[in-house]
Amino acid sequence: MWDAIVSTGTWSGEIWNRRKNGEIFPAWTTITAVRRRDGVVSHYVGTFTDITQRRAAEDEIRHLAFYDALTQLPNRRLMLDRLRQALTASARHGRHGALMLFDLDDFKTLNDTLGHDVGDQFLIEVAARMESCIRECDTVARLGGDEFVVILEELDAGLLAAMQAESVAVKIQGALNQPYLLDLSLAGGEANTRSYHCTSSIGITLFRGHDVDVDELLKRADTAMYQAKAAGRNTLRFFDPQMQAAVSVRATLDTDLRAAIGESQFVLHYQPQVDGSGRMTGVEALLRWQHPRRGLVMPAEFIDQAEATRLIMPLGRWVLETACRQLAEWAGQAGREGLDIAVNVSGRQFHQADFVDQVKAVLATTGADPRRLKLEVTESLLLHDIEDVVARMAQLRALGINFALDDFGTGYSSLYYLKRLPLAQLKIDQSFVRDVLIDANDAAIARTVIALGQSLGLAVIAEGVETPGQRDFLKLHGCHAFQGNLFGVACGAEKLFSEAAAERRDG
């Protein structure tokens, strides 16, 4: 029997409990120690309250407070919180971020004509498409109405950040531009669907650290977004005029490039390749862009862009076809029938699934002799599936096509891979040739490439040879093929046998 019950010390907290059916549930638990009068704990009294519903209600409240009820995206409040965190993180690791404001063009018309239910259905789809375009570390939020925000983190510095932000914006824009299938029965009409098209206007501003506060950033994105609207909608604008200018230059280049392919503004120039006695054995085909306003544009100015936008595919094919047509023409002309043409092939082009078939088709339509065709590939090719590269090269080699490894020494240069490729020729990069007489390192590299070619049974050609001194040095060390202005500048095919030949003789 109890003299008295004295309770001393109570602990309460949340624990996970298990129901008889095995289900786990959160329980609010209070345990009280009960002591006898003499102070000895006699037993404990515990009470358990199932708080599953309370927990669910709390979660619900939190969700309502931070997420948009319609799209389930973060709402303005959570977006602001994430933006502050992004600024802090950016201040800590020094990387750039971007704030992008999306406004759907003409959403009001959709809402007014088809009703809010259809409008809501559309917004849910918009949210899903936007989310599918971003990385896990980024945020898409709905500010309300048809306004969405994207926060990008961990971008590179300066102009690169602008380009990265632009490419994400363009990706989202592309996703949003796809047609929507709206269910009109939601508007009370008959069960039918309607295809709907929507564009968006985007304002972008970059941030780094706490240079600019959250309010100001939102204002900037807003300003840029209105500029996009003013520019005719379905477009994007940067807040920073300099970023805008840089991105515009790229956009102009892209538009011009597309037009150039359609309007055949490209030409091939040919630079002679000669043997040790100065006799022309072939040429390298070099791409030039006959720009209607800018004149002759060199590949350095547009190849990267063509690679990035995959325009390199049609462009590369055009180069191959034009060179092969030239080969076929020379095949019927005395003294020219033995000339090779070297064609540069980019990694992207080479890795196209049907590249081998493309080459076969071009050979078939032009009638060019594959043995006169040399494909110049770079070491960057080897960064991809080496087995696939070797297999493709072997297929092309079986047709009679030769391979040269371009820019040798500037890239990957794994001797193991080098040995596995069915190469005919190594090309000493002009950056080594240029200073071969004054820089001991360049001279050593040039000599090493020549020796390497000899031991692997590969021909070696030096490009960018401009002086007799460079030629003589290379010759002395065993290189007997050259390309460079000493032997002829790149020019149109018709000039190749007149002026260039005269220059070669003089050289």
Ligand SMILES: [Mg+2]
């Ligand atoms: Mg080349």
